[in-house]
Amino acid sequence: MSEIMLATQSVRKSFGSLEVARDVSIELPRGARHALIGPNGAGKTTLINLITGQLAPDGGRILLEGVDITHAPVAARVRRGLTRTFQINTLFPDLTPLESVVMAICEREGKAAQFWRPLTSHGDAIDEAHEILARLRLADEATRTTRHLPYGKQRLLEIALALATKPKVLLLDEPAAGVPKDESAMLFSVIDALPEDMTILFIEHDMSIVFTFASRIIVLVAGGVLLEADPDTVRSDPRVREVYLGSAHGH
Amino acid sequence: MTTPASSTADNHAWLRRQARWSPYELAFWLAVLIPFWVFPTYLTLASQIAITALFAVSVDLVLGYAGIVTLGHAMFFGLGAYAAGLLTKAGWGEPLSGLVLSGLLTALVGLLVSFMIVRVQHLALLMITLGLGLLTAELANSLGWLTGGTDGLQGVDVWPVFNHFEFDLWGYTAYAYALAALFVGVAAARRIVHSSFGLSLRGVRENLNRMPAIGSPWRRHLQIVYTISAGMAGIAGAVLTHTTETVSLDSLSFQRSADVVVMLILGGTGRLYGAILGAAIFMIARDQLSDMNPQYWYFWIGLLLMLVVLFMPKGILGGLSGLLRRLGG
Numbered sequence: 001m002s003e004i005m006l007a008t009q010s011v012r013k014s015f016g017s018l019e020v021a022r023d024v025s026i027e028l029p030r031g032a033r034h035a036l037i038g039p040n041g042a043g044k045t046t047l048i049n050l051i052t053g054q055l056a057p058d059g060g061r062i063l064l065e066g067v068d069i070t071h072a073p074v075a076a077r078v079r080r081g082l083t084r085t086f087q088i089n090t091l092f093p094d095l096t097p098l099e100s101v102v103m104a105i106c107e108r109e110g111k112a113a114q115f116w117r118p119l120t121s122h123g124d125a126i127d128e129a130h131e132i133l134a135r136l137r138l139a140d141e142a143t144r145t146t147r148h149l150p151y152g153k154q155r156l157l158e159i160a161l162a163l164a165t166k167p168k169v170l171l172l173d174e175p176a177a178g179v180p181k182d183e184s185a186m187l188f189s190v191i192d193a194l195p196e197d198m199t200i201l202f203i204e205h206d207m208s209i210v211f212t213f214a215s216r217i218i219v220l221v222a223g224g225v226l227l228e229a230d231p232d233t234v235r236s237d238p239r240v241r242e243v244y245l246g247s248a249h250g251h
Numbered sequence: 252m253t254t255p256a257s258s259t260a261d262n263h264a265w266l267r268r269q270a271r272w273s274p275y276e277l278a279f280w281l282a283v284l285i286p287f288w289v290f291p292t293y294l295t296l297a298s299q300i301a302i303t304a305l306f307a308v309s310v311d312l313v314l315g316y317a318g319i320v321t322l323g324h325a326m327f328f329g330l331g332a333y334a335a336g337l338l339t340k341a342g343w344g345e346p347l348s349g350l351v352l353s354g355l356l357t358a359l360v361g362l363l364v365s366f367m368i369v370r371v372q373h374l375a376l377l378m379i380t381l382g383l384g385l386l387t388a389e390l391a392n393s394l395g396w397l398t399g400g401t402d403g404l405q406g407v408d409v410w411p412v413f414n415h416f417e418f419d420l421w422g423y424t425a426y427a428y429a430l431a432a433l434f435v436g437v438a439a440a441r442r443i444v445h446s447s448f449g450l451s452l453r454g455v456r457e458n459l460n461r462m463p464a465i466g467s468p469w470r471r472h473l474q475i476v477y478t479i480s481a482g483m484a485g486i487a488g489a490v491l492t493h494t495t496e497t498v499s500l501d502s503l504s505f506q507r508s509a510d511v512v513v514m515l516i517l518g519g520t521g522r523l524y525g526a527i528l529g530a531a532i533f534m535i536a537r538d539q540l541s542d543m544n545p546q547y548w549y550f551w552i553g554l555l556l557m558l559v560v561l562f563m564p565k566g567i568l569g570g571l572s573g574l575l576r577r578l579g580g
């Protein structure tokens with residue numbers, strides 16, 4: 001049994017009378033490639049918000065490498081190695097990808113507050129930023145303003161920013177949201193090429209992508225875990241067909 | 252126009268270019284020397300502009316770079332002005348150490364205030380800064396025994412700069428002094444905005460929501476820049492005291508806090524020189540227009556402000572640099 005990197009234990013959250021997380025307990029072992037699926041409104045993004053600290057749970061615990069982080073601020077969790085990306089681009093429109101990634105690296109290294117040191121003196125950070133951008137096929141766009149990048153490139157930058165924090169656990173909230181089908185396969189091939197010991201949980205609606213890239217699938221329905229299993233089991237499960245695949249035709 | 256970079260060496264070069272002193276900047280610093288010879292009768296106005304520009308640059312650091320909207324920054328300007336004045340009245344009239352001490356004091360006050368500032372945003376932030384500014388002004392007004400109240404602080408005696416350059420009636424020393432302070436202030440501000448810290452400030456301004464998600468202690472960043480800005484505003488106030496040898500309640504007024512924001516909008520925020528240009532336009536307009544009609548000169552500033560906001564959303568300097576880029580292809 002490999003080491004559990006991230007675990008939620010009976011995490012609960014309600015907005016008024018609406019239960020958006022009902023005793024959610026999941027475990028991600030090191031190097032996981034788990035997909036989180038479920039119909040719209042199942043609470044997938046909410047679960048990511050709870051795990052990363054954008055939302056505070058009403059009950060339950062969240063453990064990162066066995067350490068209780070339930071009440072840690074968002075930034076503290078990131079510094080411990082738990083990073084997410086956003087379904088809706090959450091970028092720095094007037095910065096270039098180079099600047100954005102260098103900034104994230106300097107923040108990770110605790111050098112961001114050194115106001116007396118020229119940015120150009122952070123040579124290692126600039127080299128590392130290039131390496132990350134090249135890995136995400138953004139090297140040619142490194143010095144173009146983010147707001148002028150094509151949407152697909154912006155989705156890649158969303159991931160590049162997360163990688164710059166050197167995550168041990170990476171939560172990808174619909175990385176291919178809004179990207180045309182042919183481009184989304186390319187995007188997932190980039191994700192697939194990430195280091196093997198990085199623990200990844202991703203939300204995705206396209207079932208062919210889910211079945212190709214996920215080693216395990218968590219099915220979330222109405223705030224609760226309906227099933228957690230390997231792709232073949234999920235594919236043949238009648239409940240999943242009914243609640244998820246049935247309603248997913250709208251996509 | 253930026254060209255695509257595909258190697259890390261290109262990236263290093265591109266970042267270096269962003270921070271380099273441009274020929275326009277050099278031309279600007281030469282041009283500001285012209286009043287010494289060409290408009291000696293306007294030297295007093297020129298020093299006022301330089302002082303106000305330094306104040307505007309300090310506000311640009313928090314407003315333009317970090318996105319902290321403030322309507323109370325005159326609080327630091329005035330505190331620095333009074334600190335410098337009281338120091339000379341206490342018997343220490345050496346100006347340079349006076350600047351440093353006033354700046355340190357206002358930076359300390361800025362640091363204390365910053366704990367409150369970084370906890371609020373938007374309208375609440377405006378109200379907190381406004382409230383603090385008004386409180387400070389009223390406090391100075393009621394402490395008449397210390398500040399001179401509405402009569403202002405009298406009997407400020409400043410020693411010659413470097414024990415040699417007396418502050419003369421014509422304003423040569425005053426302008427040189429204010430200009431030197433502005434230059435040092437801009438050089439320091441430049442260094443800050445072109446550091447990794449400056450980059451993180453732009454990150455806060457561009458997308459506050461992402462900053463925690465990349466692990467940034469952004470509140471601490473804002474506290475640091477607010478403290479630096481308060482110190483710089485205090486130094487600007489101290490320069491005013493040294494060059495005019497008096498301090499009035501006007502240095503703490505809401506009007507001054509509001510005017511500096513108008514200057515930044517006119518010149519363009521987040522580009523340092525926009526603050527200087529805005530201060531120059533505002534001060535020259537006030538000088539010229541209030542000669543014509545002392546009561547209604549603000550009408551023209553209002554009109555100019557509306558035109559700029561409507562047609563040059565990045566301010567006059569932003570509009571000009573956009574135009575230059577387009578002409579340059």
